[in-house]
Amino acid sequence: MRADRDQSEVREAWEKEPLLRLRAHLVRLKAWDEAREESLKAECAREVEAAVDQYLSGPKPSTDAMFDHLFANPPKGLLEQREIARRYASGR
Amino acid sequence: MIEAINRAHTWELAHDPTVVVLGEDIGVNGGVFRATAGLQEQFGKNRVQDTPLAEGMIAGMAIGMATQGLKPVAEIQFMGFIYPALDQIANHMARLRNRTRGRLTCPVVIRMPHGGGIHAPEHHSESLEAMLAHHAGLRVVCPSSPARAYGLLLAAIRDPDPIIFLEPARLYRLVKQEVADDGKALPLDVCYRLREGTDVTVVTWGAMITETMRAAETLQTQGVSCEVLDLATLSPIDHDTILESVTKTGRLVIVHEAPRNCGIGAEIAATVAEHGLYDLHAPIKRVTGYDTIMPLARLEYDYIPNAARIMDAVRETLVE
Numbered sequence: 001m002r003a004d005r006d007q008s009e010v011r012e013a014w015e016k017e018p019l020l021r022l023r024a025h026l027v028r029l030k031a032w033d034e035a036r037e038e039s040l041k042a043e044c045a046r047e048v049e050a051a052v053d054q055y056l057s058g059p060k061p062s063t064d065a066m067f068d069h070l071f072a073n074p075p076k077g078l079l080e081q082r083e084i085a086r087r088y089a090s091g092r
Numbered sequence: 093m094i095e096a097i098n099r100a101h102t103w104e105l106a107h108d109p110t111v112v113v114l115g116e117d118i119g120v121n122g123g124v125f126r127a128t129a130g131l132q133e134q135f136g137k138n139r140v141q142d143t144p145l146a147e148g149m150i151a152g153m154a155i156g157m158a159t160q161g162l163k164p165v166a167e168i169q170f171m172g173f174i175y176p177a178l179d180q181i182a183n184h185m186a187r188l189r190n191r192t193r194g195r196l197t198c199p200v201v202i203r204m205p206h207g208g209g210i211h212a213p214e215h216h217s218e219s220l221e222a223m224l225a226h227h228a229g230l231r232v233v234c235p236s237s238p239a240r241a242y243g244l245l246l247a248a249i250r251d252p253d254p255i256i257f258l259e260p261a262r263l264y265r266l267v268k269q270e271v272a273d274d275g276k277a278l279p280l281d282v283c284y285r286l287r288e289g290t291d292v293t294v295v296t297w298g299a300m301i302t303e304t305m306r307a308a309e310t311l312q313t314q315g316v317s318c319e320v321l322d323l324a325t326l327s328p329i330d331h332d333t334i335l336e337s338v339t340k341t342g343r344l345v346i347v348h349e350a351p352r353n354c355g356i357g358a359e360i361a362a363t364v365a366e367h368g369l370y371d372l373h374a375p376i377k378r379v380t381g382y383d384t385i386m387p388l389a390r391l392e393y394d395y396i397p398n399a400a401r402i403m404d405a406v407r408e409t410l411v412e
Contacts, residue, residue, distance in 0.1 A: 055390070063394045066384040081352070081382045088401050090393040 063089050094264040096238035096271045097127045097203075100245040101165065103275045105135045111249060112157055114141040115150060115167030124169055125205060125264050147173055151180035154200045158254075159188065165249055168204040171258065172215030172386075177202070185254045186229035200254045201245070206234060207299050207349050208396055209262035211389040217261070218386055219298075219350035224256050225327035225359075232327040233280060234258040236301035238269040240324060243278030250277055258326075260299035267302075281325045283333040289319035292406050293337040295360055296347035297323040300397065304347050307402035318406060326356050334360060335368045342373035343409040349396050352380040377405040 014020070026032035063085040067078060104111045113131055115123070119142035122129030132140035143150050147168055154164035168174050174181075181202065188198045208217030224232050233248055233255055235241040241259065248255040286301065287308055296304045301322055308318035319337050323329065338344050344364055346357035357378045364376060379397045387395050 055388070060390050063391065066382060066387045066391055066395060070384055077353075078383055081384075084401075085382055085394060088394070088398060090398060 062086075093235070093238045093241045093259070093267060094125055094127055096242040096269075097245060097259060098129060098131070099271070099273045100242045100249075101128060101131055102134070103273065104163075104165075104246060104249045105131065105139060107275060108163060108249075110161060111163045111165060112139050112141065113165045113167075114143050114153060116143055116145050116169050118142060118167050123167065125261070127203070127259070127264075128167065147175075147177035148180055151177035151185065151200075151202065154202065155180060155185050155188065155198055158198045158200045159196045163199050163201075163249060165201045165203065168202060170212070170216040170218075170261075171204045171206050171220055172218040174204060174220065181224075181230070181254075181256075182227050186227045189253065190229060197252055198254045199249075199252050201248045201257050202254070203245075203257040203259060205261035205264070206258035207260050207262065208386055208392040209299065211392070212261075214388065217392060219348070219381065221256075221258060221326050221350055222355045225356055229254070230327065231255045231280065231325060232258065233325050234260065234298040235324065236260065236263065236284075236286075236298055236322050237267060238271050240278060240284065240322070242271045242273075243276060244280065244324065246275065247277035247280050251280060255280075258298065262299050263302070281328055281330060283330045284322040284324050285319065285333070285337075286322050287318060287320040289317040289341065291317045291341055292343040292345060292409055293319045293321065293334065293341045294345045294347060294402070294406065295321045295323055295334055295357075297326060298349065300347045300349050303397060303399045304402055307399040307406065310399065311403055311406055316406060316410065323356070323360075329356070329360060329363070331360075331363045331367070335364065335371075338364055338368045339371045342371055343406075344372065345377045345379065345402070345405045345409060347379045347397055347402055347405075349381050351383045352378060353383045355380055374409040374411070377409055379405045 023032060064082060066085060067082040101113060113128060117124060118128040119132035119140050150166050154166040157164045168177060185198050185200055188196050207219045221232050224230055231253060233244050235244045245257060248257050294304055294308065304320055308320050311318055319341055321334060321337060346360050348355055348357050357380055361376045361378065379401050381395055
């Protein structure tokens with residue numbers, strides 16, 4: 001039992017919960033249903049898993065990848081660090 | 093180390109009724125790394141509280157509790173998640189004693205995993221100690237062994253001021269060590285000498301201790317004697333011990349996983365340059381993470397300094 005707020009307040013907040021209300025609204029419009037939701041969840045999970053698999057099974061990125069896309073115009077010191085990173089690439 | 097942290101919590105919850113533990117998933121789930129496993133069962137929901145996923149609120153709640161006589165120990169799930177809590181930490185926690193001219197104090201500990209090496213996604217592997225050390229009124233502590241995690245966490249909880257407690261994530265389950273569960277705290281604000289040496293002083297902390305000790309052992313077989321200091325309290329820095337060691341060795345290498353730019357290594361180097369320049373036989377060397385975003389899993393060991401880099405830096409100081 002929480003002392004900081006009344007349980008009725010929590011129940012009321014759940015009724016107003018925006019994502020749940022949006023789903024109920026879409027279901028009423030027949031624009032959404034359980035099957036479509038399950039299928040979307042499965043599709044998202046597949047997409048994420050595939051991206052992780054691709055990242056882990058592909059060739060290892062070069063150490064330069066750490067320094068790429070950090071600045072449009074990389075400062076001199078950063079390019080020097082890029083050289084150090086190349087020299088000490090762990091190979092693992 | 094994770095068990096030592098759990099035991100320090102247990103000891104202090106059992107011996108100090110004002111201690112309250114809070115954070116995301118720390119109660120029912122026992123924490124993502126299991127640091128707080130079993131605590132809610134043992135001490136109940138009032139003293140071990142699950143919070144919503146809202147770091148700013150966790151820090152704010154801890155501050156409120158601390159001003160009213162409790163001793164909150166809050167967990168931020170990963171160091172990269174600290175940013176939303178920074179407003180509370182920097183603007184209130186760090187300055188409450190000063191702002192109220194000592195009327196209110198803030199004995200809060202905010203713990204969090206620190207650094208990489210655990211193949212985590214983005215925002216889970218940061219080393220942001222320098223950003224915190226830059227704020228007046230905060231202590232920043234980082235243990236490097238189970239025994240120091242236990243003793244320094246107890247010291248942090250008992251300290252009357254706010255402390256950021258950084259737990260090196262890849263040491264959680266890497267290092268095994270028997271720890272006497274005797275409730276004895278270790279001193280804050282001092283370095284720990286992990287290895288005596290005569291040729292070079294190497295200052296480091298947290299998970300970098302492992303690579304540094306490995307480098308020191310290899311160098312010993314090549315006739316190079318390294319003195320290894322574990323900084324342990326990253327802010328304020330125990331400059332006396334470092335300067336004393338540099339007076340003996342005449343050489344200094346600083347190793348940290350955090351980015352180089354404005355890192356804590358720079359503060360150590362500057363102080364040794366100010367007060368120990370005439371003892372130095374060679375320029376100070378820093379071996380650090382790069383000034384990039386902490387990379388994802390496959391490159392993290394190319395980012396984190398390794399023993400080879402440390403050994404080369406030590407050898408460079410010996411050429412002079």
